[in-house]
Each structure stands twice: as structure tokens, then as C-alpha cells.
Amino acid sequence: MNVLVVGGAGYIGSHCVRQLQVAGHTPIVLDNLVKGHKESIPAGVSFHEVDLADSPKVIEILKSEDIDIVMHFAAFIEVGESMQDPLKHYENNVAKTISLLKSMREAGVNKFVFSSSCTVLGEEAEPPFNETMPLRPISAYGQTKADVEVILDYCTKAYGMSAAIFRYFNASGAAEGGIIGEDHSPETHLIPIAIQVALGQREKMMVFGNDYPTPDGTCLRDYVHVDDLSRAHIAAFPLLEEKGRLLTYNLGTGTPASVLEIIKTVEEVSGRPVPYDLAPKRAGDVPSAYADSAKAKSELGWTPQYGTIRSIIETAWAWHQSHPRGYEDA
Template identity: 40%
Template sequence: MTVLITGGAGYIGSHAALAFLDAGETPVVVDNLSTGFDWLLPEGVPLYQQDIADREEMETVLRRHDIETIVHFAGSIILPESIENPLKYYRNNTVNSLGLMEAAVACGVRHFVFSSTAAVYGLPDSVPVPESAPLRPQAPYGASKLMTEQMLMDVAKAHDLTVTALRYFNVAGADPRGRSGQATREATNLIKVACEAATGKRPSMTVFGQDYDTPDGTAIRDYIHVTDLALAHRLAVERMRSGGGNLIANCGYGRGFSVLEVVRAVKAASRSDFTVEMGARRPGDCPEVVADSRLARAELNWQPELDDINQIVADAYRWEEALAKRNRV
């Protein structure tokens, strides 16, 4: 079957393309390449360089490939930037998604998987965080994603469309076979930044906040390997095709690591003692965010295979070394 992947030339989207391709499906990608790279895609995967907000162009692609399933990654994802430029996030994540939904309904798309985020919870009352936790995003990034979730669920009630929204925690790592990884310019993800420092691409890295109420004073996050996350998307599609209904589920491992623990893991993997500077907290950051992922495991029959911080870091570092050698990014 053919699956349309928006933002499929980006970090997570390219891994999803690999997951569907490895399962014998045919992915078709739409990406405006504002942050994605065509060379991340496997050879032979069709790529349409266009915006998802262009309903007419999206309908053309959907009809040309007889698409019944959309996996939607396209959007902006940097939380601090969303505070500085909220309109960008409400346009890219919410308004543009509206155009995609209109095209999906017009073309009879049956299944829709949405790339959401744990940022919809904001500062959680307790950890691990279940899907039933209060939804109170602290920044436009989370708010824009939550709005899109709500829009999709309303559309699903009114039309013959089934929706799965997966709320990611901290995505990291790279394809263990080296076929894809994070190539984002000026990335803010901790493990990516630390690996760039380890390879010399950055002169140093900064730890934001050392006065949190955590064992070592730095923030704790639930890091999920991007390949396990891509698998969750494929399983979500399989579930809907088998008659499963609308679902919102967390994607994380259910345990966290502090910033300093991650930095130590990267130093060990890279055998590099790169410079680490200590900085102030960033607006919108939380002391600890860890997923309760029991729903995803039960509903999707999702059994993560790469739940190991050392594996995540090692794959990310190998990818960063490969990027440095290619001098691509």
C-alpha cells in the first residue's frame, strides 16, 4: 500500500519512510525542504517539494497515488523559538495542517497519523505523565500541536477518517544501519548538540539550568530512539487498517536521564572530553518529563527494541561522524 508522509525528508519523517519501506509499503513524501534534505530519502521514494497548506497541490498528489493513509510530520518544532516567534508556529503547525486536512477529506483519506508532542502537557503535576494528564502547554509549540490534535479529532467525528496522534517525548539517535539521522542545521536537541561538540563541529555545548530539583540539578527527559518511534507510526497505521478507532498515545520509554547523564554518555561513546558550559534555564523548560507509555504498548502492540541510552547515543554519534566526513551539513 502507499502511504503519504509529510515532512518525510526531515529527521523523524525519513526514518518513518524507512520503516514503511522495510515493511514492504510504498512511501510517498511531501516536503518543502525548508529543514529537510532530499538525500535522506531512500532511492526511488517519490518526493514532492511543496507546502502542505496548498490544498490543490495536495489533492493532486493524493489522487495521483490513490492515498488512503497520511502520516503527518511537517511543522516547526523548536520550543524556545516558538516563544520568540509564535505566529510562525501557529501557521506552520496549525494553519497549514488545516489545508492538509481539507485535502484529505476531499480525497477520501481513511487513516491519519499525527506527529504531536509531550509539550502539550506543559509542566506536569507528576511523572510518569499519562495521556489523561492536564493539557496546559507552556509555549506556542505545544499549543499549536494541541490545536491540531483537537482539529483532527473533530474532523474524524464528522468524516470517514480515523486519527492517531502520537505524543513524542525526546527523540534521539539515528538509523542503526546508518541510512538516516538528524541533519538539522542549528539543532537544539541535546544529544545532537553534544555529538556535534564531540566531533568538533561546535566549540562547546551549554547545559541550560543546573538548579532544578533533580538529583544532579539538571533537567530529566525521556529519550526515545527514532527507529522505535518510526516503528510506532507503522504499527499505528496497521491498527487503524484493522479497524482500530481514534487514539492519542504517548511515545516514550517511561524512564528518564538527566542532561549531565546524557553528556557523560556522549563523552564515553565519542572518547572526547568536549567543553561543557553551564547556563541559565530556558523559558518553558520543565524539571522532569517522563512518559507513561503503557497505552501505546498495549494498543499498538509496540515493543521498543532500542531502549538503551548508550545505544541511542552511539547511533547518534556514528551518524554525526558520517556527516562530518561527508561534509554535508
């Protein structure tokens, strides 16, 4: 199928582009490059530098590229920033998604895959997190994702479109061989921060709290490889042939790792120290968060190929070691 990957120059989107090629589909990238990197797009892939708010151009692309399905990864993801500037996140994550859905209707494209987040479930949820838990986000970012989930529920019922929602836990790792990887500015994710310390780009890192009710006192999180996430999205395509269908899946390995485990594993993989200081707990950080992905495994036949935190970190290290300045070294 011809697949429009919105945000296809970003971290998850760029990996999905390559997995689409592996699966025999034709990816077409639409990205405004506010957060994405043009260098991450494979040679020969059709690329349109367009903002979702430009409906006429989006409609033209949907028609001219004969798009069968749209995958949407173009969100702002910084939780802290979303609390400081919620309107920025609502405009990009909600208003522009509405604009995209309207453009799809105008162009007659009825299949949609949406990148959501486990943050829609809030801090009161008890792990493992499944798809039946109520939406109780505690950040503006999480609320924007929850709002789009609700919008998609109504759209599938009203317009006969079909949609798949994927709630990620901690997307991690990089493509095999270090071809593409994670390059955020600012970087807020634990694994790349620990790797930056190992590379000497940061003097040390902070560990926020060490007295949680977990085996080593630090937070437990579910890390899932970005290519595994991408493969799950593609596995949903056949199920979207049924009009009016809404699918929701939580994606994670189900085996969480602690902050100190991440640091230790980065040290082992890199062969370098990762010094850290202890800092007070952060508001909103829950002791443990990990996925129940039984539904994705049952309905999609999905099984993570990167089942251990070490296998994930090894791919991240390969990328960061060969691209210490990210895509500036591409």
C-alpha cells in the same frame, strides 16, 4: 498500503519512510524542503516537492498516488522561535494542517497519523506522563500541537475519518549504519549538540541549571530512538480501519536520563571530552519529564528496541561522525 509521508525529508519523517519500506508498505514523500533534506529520501521513492498550502497539487498527489493513509511530520519545532514569531508557527503547524485535512476529504482519504508532542501537557504535569492528562501547553509550539489534536477530535466525529496522535518525548538517534540522521539548522537538541562538541565543531556546551531536585541536579528527560517512534506509528495502521476512531499515545522509554548523563555517555561512546559551562536555569524547564507508554505497549504491541541511552547515542555518533556536516556529506 500506499502511505503519503508529509515532511518525509525531515528527521523523523525520513526514518519513518525507511521503516515503512521494512514493513512492506509503499512510502510516497511530500515535502517543501524548507526544513527537510532531499538527500535523506531513498532512491526509488516517489517524491513531490510541494507545499501543503497548494491544495490542488496535494489533492492531485493523493489521487494519482492512490494514497491509503497520510502521516504528518511537517511541523516547525523550535519552541523559542514559536514564542518570538507565533504566527509563523500557527500558519505552518495549524493552518497548513487544516489545508491538508481538507485536501484529504476532497480526495477521499480518511486515515491520518499525526506527529504531536509531550509539550501539549505543559510544565505542571507530574511524570510519568500518560494520555489522560489535560492539555496545558506553555509555548506557542505546544499550543499548535494541542490545537491540531482538538481539531482531529472533531474531524473524526464529524467526518468519520480515523486518526492516531503520537506525543513524542525526545526523539533521538539515527538509522543503523549512519545512513540518515539528525541535521537541524539551528541545532537545539541536546544529544547532537554534545556530539558536535565531541567533534570539535563547538568549543563547549551549556548546562542550564544544576540544582534541580534530581540525582545529579540536572534535568531528566526521556529519550526515545527515532526508529522506535516510526515503528509505533506503523503499528497503529490496522486500528485505523475503524471509521471515526481517534487514538492517542505517549511515546518514550519511561527511563529518563539527565543532562550530565548524556554528556558522560557521549564522552564514553566517542572517546572524546565534552566540556561544558554551567548557566542559569531556563524558564519553562521542568526538573523531570518522562513517558508512561503502557497504552502504546498494550494496544500496539510496541516495545522500544533501543532501551538504553547508550544504544541511542551510539547510533547518533555513527551518523554524526560519518556526516560531520550533515547531509552536505551525503
